Amino acid sequence: MAAEGYLRRLTRRLTEHPEQRDAEELRDEAATTGAQRAIDCQRGQEVTVVGTLRSVECKGKGCADGVRAELFDGTDTIALVWLGQRRIPGIESGRTLRVHGRLGKLDNGAKAIYNPHYEIQR
Template identity: 60%
Template structure:
């Protein structure tokens, strides 16, 4: 059983810690519990399965080539997801939790996965 002092310490930490840090911590724990590879550990050329949340989603203008880009965050780091040939993907929107699979590449010094396989999830 937890001591009252331990409970108070955890409660104080929760009330005073930065919300983004707490969210990242919870997302990393959820990702770890699914057995997914953390983004921070994945390397170029590696086939990966990751669990996380979309922070932002952008689609191109009609004049440009059809592309949907999303920033995927799992609590440890972020990776860019790029779907080529699509202007919009139902369910791919900021705040959605998903599992993605694909091969890690690199673009402009950042990690990227082109045309990843994805499954929409409910938050764990």
């Protein structure tokens, strides 16, 4: 009976898409830290989210608009925007962060946290 369950899990792991597997792992990791799921966060709330940076870029001429990063926690993405910054040491694609701040929106309606407090997890 236990071997049958193991075989079923192994088969699922081998056949599922890697992005789906990564998203599941991120969701599980965020849940164990006590952070909120990005998909459940609403505009105006103070939120704490744990996720991985998918991209980091400097926006605008001479980075006048600051550094913008995309944080993915396995459920949804949140844009992180540090206004007036050209570069932030340690903020790079692939890093896992725990961020805290008030959730807002970008001009295109996407979720965003401006000038979030952050901790680099790994």
